[in-house]
Amino acid sequence: MKRLSDYRTIVGDAIIGEIYQKAKKLYGKRILHINSTFIGGGVAEILTSLAPLMNSAGLDADWRVLHGNTDLFGITKQFHNSLQGEDVDLTDLMKKIYIQANENFAAYALIDHDVVIIHDPQPLPLIEFYKKSQPWIWRCHIDLSNPNETLWDYLKGFIIKYDLAIVSSEQYERKDLPVRQRIIQPVIDPLTRKNIGLTDVEAAEHLSKFDIPIDKPILTQISRFDKWKDPLGVIEIFKKVREKIDCRLVLCGSMAMDDPEGVEIYDEVRRQIGDLIESGDVILITYENSLLVNVLQQMSTVVIQKSLREGFGLTVTEAMWKKTPVVASRVGGIPLQITDGEDGFLVEPTDIDGFADRVVELMKHPKLATEIGEKAKENVKSKFLITRLLIDYLDMLDYELKACRS
Ligand code: UDP
Numbered sequence: 001m002k003r004l005s006d007y008r009t010i011v012g013d014a015i016i017g018e019i020y021q022k023a024k025k026l027y028g029k030r031i032l033h034i035n036s037t038f039i040g041g042g043v044a045e046i047l048t049s050l051a052p053l054m055n056s057a058g059l060d061a062d063w064r065v066l067h068g069n070t071d072l073f074g075i076t077k078q079f080h081n082s083l084q085g086e087d088v089d090l091t092d093l094m095k096k097i098y099i100q101a102n103e104n105f106a107a108y109a110l111i112d113h114d115v116v117i118i119h120d121p122q123p124l125p126l127i128e129f130y131k132k133s134q135p136w137i138w139r140c141h142i143d144l145s146n147p148n149e150t151l152w153d154y155l156k157g158f159i160i161k162y163d164l165a166i167v168s169s170e171q172y173e174r175k176d177l178p179v180r181q182r183i184i185q186p187v188i189d190p191l192t193r194k195n196i197g198l199t200d201v202e203a204a205e206h207l208s209k210f211d212i213p214i215d216k217p218i219l220t221q222i223s224r225f226d227k228w229k230d231p232l233g234v235i236e237i238f239k240k241v242r243e244k245i246d247c248r249l250v251l252c253g254s255m256a257m258d259d260p261e262g263v264e265i266y267d268e269v270r271r272q273i274g275d276l277i278e279s280g281d282v283i284l285i286t287y288e289n290s291l292l293v294n295v296l297q298q299m300s301t302v303v304i305q306k307s308l309r310e311g312f313g314l315t316v317t318e319a320m321w322k323k324t325p326v327v328a329s330r331v332g333g334i335p336l337q338i339t340d341g342e343d344g345f346l347v348e349p350t351d352i353d354g355f356a357d358r359v360v361e362l363m364k365h366p367k368l369a370t371e372i373g374e375k376a377k378e379n380v381k382s383k384f385l386i387t388r389l390l391i392d393y394l395d396m397l398d399y400e401l402k403a404c405r406s
Helices: 004-011 013-024 042-057 070-083 092-108 124-129 149-159 200-209 231-244 262-272 274-278 290-299 314-321 352-364 366-383 386-405
Strands: 030-035 060-065 115-119 136-139 164-167 180-183 218-222 248-252 282-285 302-305 326-329 345-347
Touching: 004 013, 004 042, 004 386, 013 042, 013 386, 030 042, 042 060, 042 314, 042 386, 070 092, 070 149, 092 124, 115 124, 115 386, 124 149, 164 386, 200 290, 218 231, 218 290, 218 314, 231 248, 231 262, 231 352, 248 290, 262 274, 262 282, 274 282, 290 314, 302 314, 302 352, 314 326, 314 366, 326 352, 345 352, 352 366
Parallel strands: 030 060, 030 115, 115 136, 136 164, 164 180, 218 248, 218 302, 248 282, 302 326, 326 345
Antiparallel strands: none
């Protein structure tokens, strides 16, 4: 099990001490997290670390997964897209399937915890099917700055029953939501296989085991095959970069269980660049392997994150932690993660030339890349590690439990 003390050498004793002190008020409190996938995507990534660390601090944390099927996840993926602004034809059948999945889960999942934390829209309606006797918190990891109004209005019907909504950025707070809101920015865990420090020699050895050559600079995007992550845009950028500098592109995107659109987008990418895949200039990876993600982030010359929407990009923070310069879209939560020109570069999401120029600049100037990478790691260390998230959660839980009693 993960232990808090394992993090002493990374964040220092003062922070670990602060966590133990804050946790005292919450000893034995039973905290339940519910989301909709164990694997794939940022939420599963965070819960894999957060739940055991809450336990290590003295709380009783539990993590359950809403059992979904293709129908449900097809609908909730549309909800996800639509919360990020896309149109949706919200039918009665969709609502029925959504509600039914939550009702079915409630029929066998006992909830008698002290606090319930629901992640994202999939399990949001669960609150309808329990006698509420504790704080229920909705933790939304999605960019809510411009949701489709019809869908938002429908989901709001559930959210208003919650005690608190947590979002990742001030821009996502909703004025029309009569529920307290709190901002907690997502983080990474420096001790997972995905983020653990490796020497360049170790990382290079691992890469060769995964059949990824390092004879040329590598440009990488690590993201689900998702239209909002714009893999086709990354390919356009790669083509422009290659006019100036010989390099290889790796698109690494495992398929999340609750994301049925991934296969379609992957097929589209393959169709468009069959020749580049054949020649080995572009490598597509669809399996889940944390060590591979780690070494790719470390060994890439530049990591790109060409999102069109991004609640908060964990992949950005992961690469920064490995001192790899990141060129990313100026959208959603990413500007909170990167200070343009200091510890990475931000580019307008539609500016293909701008992206290509920054990538070329970093590939041609290793000293600049090193300086940016050093600052990136410092930034992550001070703001975006799991210990900071744990402190935010402890503060939040203490407040909510007190508010519930008063
Ligand atoms: N991820 C992974 N393998 C992949 C693609 C993504 O392990 O092939 C991980 C990635 O390292 C990160 C998470 O999935 O930890 C994605 O989180 P992010 O916030 O970047 O995007 P989301 O998928 O939540 O929109």
